[in-house]
Amino acid sequence: MTVDTQVIEHMMNPKNYGNVAGSNAEGMGKNPQNGEKVLVYMRVMNNEEQPYVDDISFQAIGCTTTIVAGSMLTEEAKGLNLNGIYNLVEATLKLLEKLPDEDAACSEMVALAIKAAADTYMKRQEDPDYPVITYQIANNCTPKVEEEKNL
Numbered sequence: 001m002t003v004d005t006q007v008i009e010h011m012m013n014p015k016n017y018g019n020v021a022g023s024n025a026e027g028m029g030k031n032p033q034n035g036e037k038v039l040v041y042m043r044v045m046n047n048e049e050q051p052y053v054d055d056i057s058f059q060a061i062g063c064t065t066t067i068v069a070g071s072m073l074t075e076e077a078k079g080l081n082l083n084g085i086y087n088l089v090e091a092t093l094k095l096l097e098k099l100p101d102e103d104a105a106c107s108e109m110v111a112l113a114i115k116a117a118a119d120t121y122m123k124r125q126e127d128p129d130y131p132v133i134t135y136q137i138a139n140n141c142t143p144k145v146e147e148e149k150n151l
Contacts, residue, residue: 016070019059025118066109073111
């Protein structure tokens with residue numbers, strides 16, 4: 001399956017959209033410029049070595065790019081231990097550095113929501129009532145207006 005085919009599949013049939021029954025970690029990514037949000041739900045289980053993501057889903061108030069990124073990144077996150085989650089987020093954010101801000105913003109929002117859910121889980125190990133962590137994106141999804149050149 002080509003990359004384009006995968007993107008279209010995630011766009012037409014998003015994976016992991018909704019919430020997770022029995023989630024024990026949630027996190028939010030927000031775009032302060034336009035009010036878009038992504039909420040990630042994770043059910044983290046413990047095995048003998050370390051916690052891992054048993055199930056994950058997302059809900060979004062956002063554009064198609066946000067939905068596609070949510071579908072793709074939650075698919076990648078399933079089954080990962082928390083170190084793997086942090087590595088996934090870090091790798092995603094590094095890849096996004098190569099894109100224009102307006103192209104990176106939606107995927108950054110999803111990655112930060114996943115990180116927020118993992119961070120919320122860690123905080124809840126000490127305080128079960130710890131609130132949902134929210135991270136705001138650094139990129140701006142508004143395309144830069146090109147200045148007209150005087151000829």
